[in-house]
Amino acid sequence: MSTQLQNRTLAILATDGFEQSELMQPKADLEAAGATVHVVSLKDGEIKGWDQDDWGQSVAVDKTVSEATVSDYDALVLPGGQINPDLLRADADAVAFVKAFAEAGMPIAAVCHAPWVVIEAGLAEGRDMTSYMSIRTDLKNAGATVHDKEVVVCQNGPFTLITSRKPEDLDAFGKAIIETVASMEAA
Template identity: 50%
Template sequence: MLDGKTIAFLVAPEGVEQVELTEPWKAVKQAGGTPRLVSTEPGRIQAFNHLDKADTFVVDATVDDVDAGSFDGLVLPGGVANPDLLRTVPKAVAFARAFFDAGKPVAAICHAPWTLVEADVVRGRTLTSWPSVATDLRNAGATWVDKEVVVCTAGLNMLVTSRKPDDLKAFCQAAMDAFGS
């Protein structure tokens, strides 16, 4: 259970894969936690169903206004454009890295590990991701495996990763376990 825990969901203003945002969000709420949408810009973010525009979601805070100390864990949803945009914003990269520095659990799915590569926190860890991210992870010093979900406890924090929307059930369960520990 996540009673009293607040989980940050870091997303770019455009390009997040909707189901990779909404399913973990629901899982946090069902576990008794409070999800908060953090982005690089205020207002609303535009989600996508693969390449098609989907719903928009209200941003709770920007990376300029929060720090990792205000949260108990971090979810990095995928989508191709989402992490590609996040990794170009130094404050977003620093926000993600701060969870590792503080030993807090992080969950990343699909292309989201690109943000972690930029944050230089994957070296010596075992992860999974969308297959096209594998070379980037290996080049950053990670071990990449093709599994539904990987829970890596190397380093100070727990890192949960999955490959794609089909893995969401396992991803959400492993993430809630990590956030609840």
């Protein structure tokens, strides 16, 4: 196990319908780099993933959004899928949680359809971003500059925003999150 992210704690914000690989692989990558990773959700217990075209595995929730404190974390990861980010962006507490990471200057990473949540939090304008192809117009309409790349790391503004397009980009996505968090000064 790497110790790149030792003493770092990251939150993954997700709810039912998260794209299975987009939560599981980043979580595994971050833990392999030495981080503690908490799954934060709208409800306690477990949340159920979506695995390509049917329901997938369930994942234990470590904290609800109402229990989680942004200052306990070093970064936020938003997995995609269509269902998960659509539910999150409609939840005022989840959107406020995302905004709080930006206000604290902490990195936010979003893959696939998860940039919908970034848009809802008002954090896309003036940012370089990528996403799943079907929501790129949404990003443009929110004021982002859209790129078709496996990962885009945008460091302009008070926080770093990391975005990726799809499950095939998860290796680059995980690497970008690890590099960004590892380069942060110790809190």
